[in-house]
Amino acid sequence: xxxxxxxxxxxxxxNTAGSLGSFDVDKGFAMAFVVLMCLFLLAxxxxxxxxxxxxxSAIPTSTWxxxxxx
Numbered sequence: 001x002x003x004x005x006x007x008x009x010x011x012x013x014x015n016t017a018g019s020l021g022s023f024d025v026d027k028g029f030a031m032a033f034v035v036l037m038c039l040f041l042l043a044x045x046x047x048x049x050x051x052x053x054x055x056x057s058a059i060p061t062s063t064w065x066x067x068x069x070x
Contacts, residue, residue, distance in 0.1 A: 051058055
């Protein structure tokens with residue numbers, strides 16, 4: 001502010017009719033990120049619940065079968 005008057009570079013152009021209306025791109029990216037994080041959290045919860053219910057299903061059978069001793 002020079003002498004109480006805002007500089008011309010500090011002014012923000014008003015929303016014109018040719019723009020996308022009241023859609024805020026930053027808010028859209030933030031909401032998309034939140035939705036993706038919620039989907040990831042839900043997938044991890046399902047995976048962990050399956051692991052808790054049946055922990056041995058995640059282990060290949062070759063690792064817990066008895067080995068042949070010569």
